[in-house]
Amino acid sequence: MLKTGWLVCAVLLTACGAKTSALTEQEKKVVREMTTDMKSRCVGRYLIDLPINAQPIGDAKFDGVRVTAKAQSLEQFQHEMHQRDTELRETKSTLGYTFFLDGGRMRGKENTQYFVTLGDSGATNDIERVIEVYKWDRGYKIDMRIEAFDSIHAEYTRKYEGTPYGIPNPVNDVPDKSRLAFDLIERVQGRSEDEIPTEPGTCFVGGFMPGKAIAEEEQISTSYVLADKTDVSFSWDSFANLQAASTLLRRIRSAEVQDALKAAKGHVIRSGSVVLPSGMKVDEVLASALTLVQVEGHHCSLETNYLGSPKTPYIVLDMETASPNFMAEADTIRQSSLTEGEAVALWDAVSSSLRPRPNAF
Structure with missing residues (x-):
């Protein structure tokens, strides 16, 4: 159930903890435009803040029913x-x-x-x-x-x-x-993207499944694409009853991943374990490398709750630039809409906002 795209190919070699260079004035302007007006979105039993123009698509599975x-x-x-x-x-x-x-x-x-x-x-x-x-x-x-x-x-x-x-x-x-x-x-109930439920339950695109997190198998998959930068996307996957085979930081140390990173002409921007403002402890990896369309792009990934349970679902959050998605065909992508500094700043603004939705569980 783990993602195996170039995320897994573009991470942690010898540059663990590498620092990002300071943003230029133009980059700061781009970041302000993306992050000044953020909107909270309900994903699974969590909240995350995204640029206001992020467009969603997704589905859910409850007890195996899509x-x-x-x-x-x-x-x-x-x-x-x-x-x-x-x-x-x-x-x-x-x-x-x-x-x-x-x-x-x-x-x-x-x-x-x-x-x-x-x-x-x-x-x-x-x-x-x-x-x-x-x-x-x-x-x-x-x-x-x-x-x-x-x-x-x-x-x-x-x-x-x-x-x-x-x-x-x-x-x-x-x-x-x-x-x-x-x-x-x-x-199940219909739900607009702007609606943040106050009762226990799980959000998915266009819907809400009420109920406490007890034993029901929940799998939520959601993707968001920036309307004005369609090669930039976020994806969310959460699994209430799935355990990861290993941690993100352990998996990316494999020889296979090192070879793939080298082949993709990539480098690690940052990797390690961090504690979010919400108190959630997560592993993250940020990397730059050639994407599937053979242009330089970025892939940032966060994982947490590897043991996956109804009250602590296994979570995978990714961000990609210069990569095709439901709004950007591969042949339309010529370069990343974001520089490395802009991509990291956007990732930090979004990932740091991840928190459990009040009363969700």
Whole structure:
């Protein structure tokens, strides 16, 4: 689950603790423009301050169920659900299996919809199922998808019963998986990017899952891109029940990483363990090297809570410059929008603001 891009290739050799040169007046101006007007964002059960023009994209997983949310009017939601219903009912299996298996309102509730299908019209059997569940709430369409199996009611099972291709112990977890998705989507709420909840729960882009951090498996992934410097991005990943194989500072000392850094013509700007103003102890690495588009850029990374638990989720925060993302195509990047000094200053302003959201846990 660890990121293995050029972050891991561009860190800690012999320059641990290297100092950044003083900013020029022009660099100070750029940094002021980026950091004077920052806005707090809710990510997972934490808060972090980002430039006001940072644009988000992301999703979440709760107990293995992927969740996304998108701003949408109720009329748009109803129209989209009608289109989806028609599309799925008209889809035919290339091998003649029944493609559309079930659908309707989720537990009879308004502004909800669910579908159970084969998921793939070219599927070689009808055992695998895809459950889609939708809900409109507070101006957002919430979308959940989960895979399931039903070899008990599958045509494939009946067709090949008693043959070498038969299913010896048929199972059906569609009811359990549907119940899980229904229970989750009943709880989840739509949420605007400006809204900072005051009750326990987890934020993701466009949504909020209320509840104390007890045992539920939570995985939050969010990316932010600066609207006026689209090669500059931040990414957040948090895992409530995942333990890292090793620490960031230990991993980057490997011979593989040293060779990769050399190949990327890079250098370490700074690395080590720091205590943030919130009291959180984190490991960080800042480096400069050739990016995937073969121009000099920067990668800053922070990790903490390596043992990952509901109350102390494993966190990975990254910043990249001169790298493609959901707003910047690779062929549009000619150079980094930020100098090394500007990149470090922006990273320091953002990373130092990381703190638990009050009452989040």
